[in-house]
Amino acid sequence: xxxxxxxxxxxxxxxxxxxxxxxxxxxxxxxxxxxxxxxxxxxxxxxxxxxxxxxxxxxxxxxxxxxxxxxxxxxxxxxxxxxxxxxxxxxxxxxxxxxxxxxxxxxxxxxxxxxxxxxxxxxxxxxxxxxxxxxxxxxxxxxxxxxxxxxxxxxxxxxxxxxxxxxxxxxxxxxxxxxxxxxxxxxxxxxxxxxxxxxxxxxxxxxxxxxxxxxxxxxxxxxxxxxxxxxxxxxxxxxxxxxxxxxxx
Amino acid sequence: xxxxxxxxxxxxxxxxxxxxxxxxxxxxxxxxxxxxxxxxxxxxxxxxxxxxxxxxxxxxxxxxxxxxxxxxxxxxxxxxxx
Numbered sequence: 001x002x003x004x005x006x007x008x009x010x011x012x013x014x015x016x017x018x019x020x021x022x023x024x025x026x027x028x029x030x031x032x033x034x035x036x037x038x039x040x041x042x043x044x045x046x047x048x049x050x051x052x053x054x055x056x057x058x059x060x061x062x063x064x065x066x067x068x069x070x071x072x073x074x075x076x077x078x079x080x081x082x083x084x085x086x087x088x089x090x091x092x093x094x095x096x097x098x099x100x101x102x103x104x105x106x107x108x109x110x111x112x113x114x115x116x117x118x119x120x121x122x123x124x125x126x127x128x129x130x131x132x133x134x135x136x137x138x139x140x141x142x143x144x145x146x147x148x149x150x151x152x153x154x155x156x157x158x159x160x161x162x163x164x165x166x167x168x169x170x171x172x173x174x175x176x177x178x179x180x181x182x183x184x185x186x187x188x189x190x191x192x193x194x195x196x197x198x199x200x201x202x203x204x205x206x207x208x209x210x211x212x213x214x215x216x217x218x219x220x221x222x223x224x225x226x227x228x229x230x231x232x233x234x235x236x237x238x239x240x241x242x243x244x245x246x247x248x249x
Numbered sequence: 250x251x252x253x254x255x256x257x258x259x260x261x262x263x264x265x266x267x268x269x270x271x272x273x274x275x276x277x278x279x280x281x282x283x284x285x286x287x288x289x290x291x292x293x294x295x296x297x298x299x300x301x302x303x304x305x306x307x308x309x310x311x312x313x314x315x316x317x318x319x320x321x322x323x324x325x326x327x328x329x330x331x
Binding site: 072075174175178181182228231232236 | 304307308311318319321329
């Protein structure tokens with residue numbers, strides 16, 4: 001039986017040769033990213049066509065998505081946080097649609113590769129650092145020095161704050177990546193049980209509907225997790241952006 | 250012959266390590282259960298306030314779950330990479 005991690009293999013579709021030892025190619029990962037972006041652009045352009053005061057179904061769908069992300073951003077970062085709405089909306093939709101496309105049987109999950117999620121997380125943290133320094137200058141460093149802490153405790157608290165800030169891109173990317181990876185591996189393992197039980201024959205084959213039911217339930221759960229992780233990614237993005245806007249504790 | 254024994258033992262330690270790392274995921278499960286259990290008991294006492302705190306419960310759950318996920322990554326690295 002195929003290994004459960006085989007589904008995450010990156011295959012070259014069109015190769016453009018190599019730079020040094022690194023192959024330059026159009027891969028299935030790139031193809032699915034284009035599919036995801038195409039889906040988002042397609043649905044959103046249908047939703048914003050024939051805009052009317054009384055929305056049709058597509059427009060209502062687009063407005064629901066907009067309001068959902070806008071409320072999330074306003075709650076976490078206040079009104080001035082809306083500057084970052086395009087960033088948060090794009091990230092949320094890319095992760096959400098990427099996760100959901102991955103749930104299509106046989107499809108490749110772009111967010112199951114840590115380099116993809118880490119790049120997205122670095123975009124967020126890079127924005128926080130650059131915007132924080134551009135807007136507040138050195139005052140942005142006050143993020144690491146909370147007020148109202150006893151003097152002897154301050155060096156330790158500052159150290160902890162610095163470490164917690166540095167671990168943000170890692171935890172943000174690892175959470176999304178590992179959730180997707182673990183979910184797809186678990187699905188594959190349970191689906192493998194069906195095949196093994198059927199191949200065993202006899203009394204074991206009678207039991208094979210049990211892992212089938214489990215796989216069925218897990219697909220539903222994984223779709224929920226896919227949406228939840230996109231939401232968590234977007235909410236944490238909003239919270240981190242709030243630090244760039246209001247660095248004081 | 251000698252090297253075969255050593256690699257077999259190394260594999261055994263790998264699987265033992267992966268199993269030990271999985272214990273951490275159970276601990277993270279306790280944390281996530283605590284968050285949602287306390288959220289629910291709070292929400293049942295004051296249902297009108299529960300909608301506003303719903304997102305916060307999920308953020309807390311995501312942060313607690315993330316630590317369990319780190320354990321899973323350690324286990325997966327031991328099984329498939331190292």
